[in-house]
Amino acid sequence: MSTTYHIRIKKEAEASVIAELRKNEAIEFVPDEEAFDIPEWQKELVRKRIEKYKNNAGQLINEDEFYRMLNED
Numbered sequence: 001m002s003t004t005y006h007i008r009i010k011k012e013a014e015a016s017v018i019a020e021l022r023k024n025e026a027i028e029f030v031p032d033e034e035a036f037d038i039p040e041w042q043k044e045l046v047r048k049r050i051e052k053y054k055n056n057a058g059q060l061i062n063e064d065e066f067y068r069m070l071n072e073d
Contacts, residue, residue, distance in 0.1 A: 009017050021027040053060060061069075 018027070
């Protein structure tokens, strides 16, 4: 049985650390099944929001307009 460790690598060292571990075949990338397990309630909420957006497309604004409105005095 293998042991799993979760580590944090500083951004500036990330590429070199991972490259070195891969070169030495010291790591194996495996998907974390739980990380991708989206609960059914969340899926349903997103479906409802998408339907709402489709039915009210005229009320949507783009990102630039949003930030302009947000920054108005």
